Amino acid sequence: MSLKTKxxxxxxxxxxxxxxxxxxxxxxxxxxxxxxxxxxxxxxPIELIRKYKAGKIEWPELKKEYKKAMTGQKALLAEIAKxxxxxxxxxxxxxREETTCHRSILKEMIAKL
Numbered sequence: 001m002s003l004k005t006k007x008x009x010x011x012x013x014x015x016x017x018x019x020x021x022x023x024x025x026x027x028x029x030x031x032x033x034x035x036x037x038x039x040x041x042x043x044x045p046i047e048l049i050r051k052y053k054a055g056k057i058e059w060p061e062l063k064k065e066y067k068k069a070m071t072g073q074k075a076l077l078a079e080i081a082k083x084x085x086x087x088x089x090x091x092x093x094x095x096r097e098e099t100t101c102h103r104s105i106l107k108e109m110i111a112k113l
Contacts, residue, residue: 001081002088003110005103007096008034017088020080022103024049027094035092039076043093044102045069059100066102070109077106081113 002017008027012019012034021027021035024043044052044066052062070077083089095101 001084001111003080003084003107004088004090005098005101005107006090006092007098008092008094009096015088016090018083019090019092021092022106023093039080041073041076042070042106062102063105066105067109070106077110078113081110084110 004016006016008021008030018037019035020042021038021040022042023038024040024046026038026040044062048057048062048065048069051057052059057065080089091103091106093101093103095103098104
């Protein structure tokens, strides 16, 4: 499986393969042609990210709640996993740090399928 993650602010590279934006809201200043797909249903739910950024929950709780929120997205996750077995895919989000971004959780979930 060839599944990568990066920030939308990182330069576009040929090695990115299929670029999938996984944010609930469209990022300001980016043209629609900057990504191949926009899967907003894979973004962090707004209320969850607000709690995390306000310091009301820690990373382990966000991770647990995000996984719970993704239970309704099993078909989409399976589709992405299937594609990633044939083609390189890059999950994109505005967060600069992957270790505290939902895209790292998403990558882990997809890799297990």
